[in-house]
Amino acid sequence: MEVMLTVQELEKSFKDKKALRNISFDVRKGEIMAILGPNGAGKSTTIRNIMGIMYPDSGSIIFHNNNGKEIPRHKIGYLPEERGLYKNVKVMDILLYLADLKDYPINKAKERALKYLKKFDLEGKENVAVEELSKGMGQKVQFIGSILHEPELLILDEPFSGLDPVSQDLFKEEIRSLANKGTAILLSSHQMNLVEEMCDRLFMIQNGQKVIYGTLDDVKKEYANFKCTINGKNERSTLEKISHVHRVEQNNDVSVLYLDKDVQPTTWIKNLPDSLVVKELKLNRITLHEIFIDVATDKNLLREAGEANA
Structure with a gap:
């Protein structure tokens, strides 16, 4: 598979705390790559460095389809863990605003927005203010906003948070569809059953360091x-x-x-x-959930575990 994004030897510190230590991985076209770890492990810091929200102390982030290191913001979709839609703005207005930020044609954005609103059971909600939506509905709108401009790289941070099982299935279906069409997807989630069901490869970080990296099959064979x-x-x-x-x-x-x-x-x-x-x-x-718990709590109960390399 064609590599879309390469993260090489990333290092980041905040005062006396080392947040990232020699973090390296890649994300490939048409795959779903999971980035996992307990709270405070360094996942969000890694994602924010990729997005250019903050910058690493050393190391490099290479976007292969954009002449190297310059962040192709119009080609990236981002669903942050912290939800940030303007509450007093109508659903369609916020979606078109997000598309415009990505230099995406407004007419095409409106057409796609109506299609997605129908798909996610939000038909007729385009003129409703965001503050009138339920938490799950708001999550759907923000997800639509992250994919409306047809990104080549999609970064999803806890996309299933607050969703009922039916909505989770809708999200899974759309994420798989995007990957099948060639979108490179970097997904962060604490719901290991969904990660195990969906992801092709995974990168697990603990205390700012890589602890597991490889295809799901390789990791299962090596650790499980x-x-x-x-x-x-x-x-x-x-x-x-x-x-x-x-x-x-x-x-x-x-x-x-x-x-x-x-x-x-x-x-x-x-x-x-x-x-x-x-x-x-x-x-x-052993399930991915059990591997995660074992590594995250430093129990070291999994014997003869080694690193699975992609």
Whole structure:
């Protein structure tokens, strides 16, 4: 895939605090790239540097479709985590204003705005003031504003915040559609299930440093060992004696067995002791949510984890 944006060796400090340490990644045309991390990890600082809201102490940000480092603002769409629509302005007026800031033709912007308002169940709301909208409706309007000018690079910071499940599905559908048409998408979210469902690659940052970087498949293979969930009353001591089990968690009659890396699941299941009480059994890989929690809290419970390189 063609690389649209390259971030190289970014460093940023605020007084005595090092916010970013040697941050490097790229975002490619037609892919959804996740940037993840706990609060205060450096995600927003990275995004603000890319947008030119602030500037790094060192390192470079290269926009390959715009002769290098100059920020092509008219080619970037940005949905910030902090919502900032003018409350006393009508929906259509604010959308056309945002399009005009990107030098996008007003007639075309109005046509696209009406199409998107209908798609996001906001038909007939074009002359309603923003302050009269619900939080979810306001989120939809701001999302439309970020994509109305047909950006080549779209940066979404917590796009699903405040949305009901139906609206989340609408957003997911549109984000996938944009990626399929070639838009490079950088997505930041704390909703790991949605990231795991949507993203092609991910970059995780902790304390201003890269901790995980790679395709979702590579990360899952490298970090996500298998786990076995057993519904049945079993003694912890019995479960801990099973080969290739390095950790056991129990909640009433449900036990989760975390397996060693490179275990062959079919062979492992065949060797389970006959005395085991099993009402239900499920074997799958550790989720991205569990990887995130492990890394973000420095538990280091995932054995033999290494870096997955894209």
